[in-house]
Amino acid sequence: MLITSWQGLGMEKDIFISAIRAFFQLFFTGYVLQFIFGANNPYLTIGILVIMTLIAGKDASKRGQGLPKVFFIVTASIALGEIITLGILLIIKVITFVPNEAIPLSGMILGNSMVAASVALDRLKGSMVQRKAEIEALLALGASPRQAVTNVLKETLRTAIIPTVDRLKTMGIVSLPGMMSGLILAGQDPTQAVKYQIVVMFMLTLTVTVTTVAIALLAYQGYFTKYQGLREDLLVINTKKGHKVD
Amino acid sequence: MDFILKDVDLSKGQPILKHINLTIKKGSIFLLIGPSGSGKSSLLRLLNRLDEPTTGQILYNSLPIQSISVQQLRTEVGMLFQNPVMIKGSVKDNIALGCKLAKKDISEARILELLDRVGLEKKLLTKEAELLSGGQKQRVALARALANNPKVLLLDEPTSALDPGAVLQVKEALLEQNQAGLTLVWVTHDMELAKEVATEAVLLVKGEIVARGTKEEIFNSENQLTLSFMKGEMKTE
Numbered sequence: 001m002l003i004t005s006w007q008g009l010g011m012e013k014d015i016f017i018s019a020i021r022a023f024f025q026l027f028f029t030g031y032v033l034q035f036i037f038g039a040n041n042p043y044l045t046i047g048i049l050v051i052m053t054l055i056a057g058k059d060a061s062k063r064g065q066g067l068p069k070v071f072f073i074v075t076a077s078i079a080l081g082e083i084i085t086l087g088i089l090l091i092i093k094v095i096t097f098v099p100n101e102a103i104p105l106s107g108m109i110l111g112n113s114m115v116a117a118s119v120a121l122d123r124l125k126g127s128m129v130q131r132k133a134e135i136e137a138l139l140a141l142g143a144s145p146r147q148a149v150t151n152v153l154k155e156t157l158r159t160a161i162i163p164t165v166d167r168l169k170t171m172g173i174v175s176l177p178g179m180m181s182g183l184i185l186a187g188q189d190p191t192q193a194v195k196y197q198i199v200v201m202f203m204l205t206l207t208v209t210v211t212t213v214a215i216a217l218l219a220y221q222g223y224f225t226k227y228q229g230l231r232e233d234l235l236v237i238n239t240k241k242g243h244k245v246d
Numbered sequence: 247m248d249f250i251l252k253d254v255d256l257s258k259g260q261p262i263l264k265h266i267n268l269t270i271k272k273g274s275i276f277l278l279i280g281p282s283g284s285g286k287s288s289l290l291r292l293l294n295r296l297d298e299p300t301t302g303q304i305l306y307n308s309l310p311i312q313s314i315s316v317q318q319l320r321t322e323v324g325m326l327f328q329n330p331v332m333i334k335g336s337v338k339d340n341i342a343l344g345c346k347l348a349k350k351d352i353s354e355a356r357i358l359e360l361l362d363r364v365g366l367e368k369k370l371l372t373k374e375a376e377l378l379s380g381g382q383k384q385r386v387a388l389a390r391a392l393a394n395n396p397k398v399l400l401l402d403e404p405t406s407a408l409d410p411g412a413v414l415q416v417k418e419a420l421l422e423q424n425q426a427g428l429t430l431v432w433v434t435h436d437m438e439l440a441k442e443v444a445t446e447a448v449l450l451v452k453g454e455i456v457a458r459g460t461k462e463e464i465f466n467s468e469n470q471l472t473l474s475f476m477k478g479e480m481k482t483e
Contacts, residue, residue, distance in 0.1 A: 133331050137387075140294060140325035141344045142317045142394060228316045229296045232258070 037100045045099045049106050053079050056110045060117035064125070066234050067222040074117050077214035081113040081207040082106060088206070094199050105200070108179065112164070112204045113211040120160040120212045121219060127152040128223050129235050136230060145224045153216050160212040164205050171201060248272050248398050248429050249293060254302030256453075262288045263453045266302070270398075270446075275421075275430045277440045279464075280450035281475065286433040289450065290400045293431060294323040321348065324391035325400040328407055330383040332375035337361070340375045340386050344394040352393060360389040364419045381412020388419055399423070401432040405439070417443070437476060441465055449475060 004011040036044055057075025064070035086106060095101040128135070131152055138148040171177060172194070179200055183193035223231055249270040256263040263285045270276045278286040291297040292304060295316055304311045311319060321344070332340055341360055345352040358368055364385040370378070375386055384404055391399060401420070405413040421443060424430050434440055440447060440461075447464045449457040449472055457464055457472045464472065 133327065133329065134333070136296060137327060137331040138333075138343075138347070139296065140320055140327075140400075141347060141390065142321040143347045144317065147347050225298065227295050227298050227312075229298065 033099075033103065036103065040099060042097060045097070045102055048099070048103060049082070052103075052106060052110050053082060056114040056117075060114045060121065063118045063121035064219060064222075067121075067219055070121075070219065070222070073218040073222075074121070074215060077211045077218065078110060078113045078117055080214050081211035082109050084210055085109050085203045085207045089199070089203060094196075108200065109204065109207050113207045116160045116164070116208040116212050117215055119163070120156055120215045123159040124152065124156045124216060124219055125234075125237070127155045128220075128230075129237055132230065132235055139228065139230075145221065145228055149220050149223075153220060156216045157212055160216075161209055164208045168201060168205060171197075177201065248307065249431075250305040250308075251292075252303045252305070254292065254299045254304060256285070256288055256292065256297065257300045261453055263292075263299075266455060268448060268455065268458065270429065270431060272397075272429055273424070273427055274445045275424055275432060275443050277444040277447035277461075278431065278433045278450060279435075279437070279440055279447055279475070282435075284450040285453040286450055287402050288453075290325075290402055290431060290433050293398070293400055294320050294325055296325075317348075321394045322396055323398045323400060324394055324396035326384070326387055326391060326402065326404040328403045330380075330387035330404075332378070332383055332386065335375060336372050337366075337375050337378070337386050338371045341389045341393055343390055348394075356393070357389075360392055363392065363422070364389045365415055379412065381408050381415055384408060384412070384416050385419055388416065388423075392423065396428065398429040398431060401430060401434075403433050403435065406435065413439075451475070 001012045001015050004015065032048075036048060054075060056078050057071060060078065061071045061074040064074065067073075086102065086109065089095050089105065090097055095105060128149070131149075134151065135148045139145070177197050177200075180190075180193045180197035183196060184190055223234055225231055249268075251266050251268050254263060254266040255261070266289065278289060280286050288297060292299055293306075295311060306314060306319065306323070333343060338354075338357055341357050342352045357371070361368060361371065366382060366385050366389070370382070375383065378386060388404075399420070404420075405416050408416060417439065420430060432440075432443070444461040444464075446460055447458070448455045449464065451471055457467055457469050459467075465476070467473070
């Protein structure tokens with residue numbers, strides 16, 4: 001908080017509230033999970049996954065404030081990533097659909113896709129603002145909105161996916177990922193923990209890619225009017241002191 | 247007539263254009279003049295639907311512009327901006343861009359012809375477009391717009407960011423296209439240029455047309471607002 005204040009990022013309140021929220025949420029989650037694991041009911045598990053997805057969607061959609069249907073777009077994109085990834089893990093029998101496997105894995109999947117969704121929405125807007133002149137030049141030449149934002153979409157996808165790819169590159173050398181560390185701490189054979197982690201990392205990369213592509217392809221349309229002009233009211237970046245940058 | 251505007255208003259939180267009524271004739275050089283912030287560029291943007299009027303009607307070739315597909319309208323009504331945007335690639339890639347977007351083929355001979363029409367040398371064809379000078383970029387942008395065979399060209403101060411030599415080259419290229427039948431709707435601050443090229447003009451102040459007519463009628467007007475603008479006494483809004 002001191003560092004962000006010193007740098008004038010205006011994120012102190014955000015960091016403080018997030019830290020307090022994380023503290024209480026984790027305690028609450030511990031008790032809820034204890035109850036759900038004990039119940040071992042598939043419908044209850046699905047219900048929990050739906051709630052987790054909705055919360056992830058609500059949180060990530062804040063980055064796209066003002067965009068039409070942003071909550072629906074973000075939630076649907078995160079859900080799509082979750083369904084595909086969890087589906088593959090179930091089909092290839094890496095996990096079974098029991099709460100103590102499906103819920104923690106979904107937590108990892110949703111956490112990653114939520115971050116990717118936030119980054120994608122943020123970059124999409126930034127890139128739309130930066131490339132406004134290019135987009136209008138292309139529209140004026142007869143391009144469709146989809147054609148006009150080709151470079152914007154490339155930039156958005158790259159920015160949202162690069163952190164996951166970079167993490168893959170240094171995995172096991174710079175950092176021991178959470179799941180693997182947890183299994184090792186719980187007394188699991190490290191080679192067995194590694195096998196789980198490899199599958200999970202590939203799945204998380206898939207999740208991030210699916211979520212980001214879905215968000216980019218759905219959300220860019222919100223920046224255009226129905227007659228294919230740019231919505232300039234959305235192409236404004238608010239800075240800390242409320243100055244607007246066109 | 248290429249365009250008829252009937253009681254057009256544009257508002258974006260605050261009024262930008264008020265009760266605009268005008269007719270732009272085929273083959274004319276129609277000048278939009280006025281101080282900064284008077285709504286000239288906003289009016290231009292309405293003509294290829296980069297913006298939409300709040301109220302009123304715009305007719306293109308006697309048809310409401312809403313009845314024509316946006317892509318078709320923008321192909322027929324091209325636009326040059328103050329700062330030309332070059333896409334990554336060669337001059338050839340840039341000139342072929344409109345055709346590529348419409349999934350049409352364009353021959354090298356046609357690209358060379360367009361290059362020649364805007365007064366650029368053939369050797370520039372393979373040059374990276376981003377590396378061109380401002381005047382060259384604007385002429386590539388013109389060739390790119392002409393590749394779509396437009397009937398009208400909207401010009402949003404296309405020469406204001408150029409040095410005098412480049413202004414002359416771009417102006418000559420545009421006048422040549424007008425001679426070939428292309429309608430030009432031209433936003434400019436340059437009164438000398440306006441006096442030289444206009445066939446008709448309107449003076450916009452605070453989003454309203456305060457004077458209109460042929461070049462002679464505008465530039466010989468006794469209207470107080472017109473005189474004030476010509477003398478550079480009008481404040482930028």
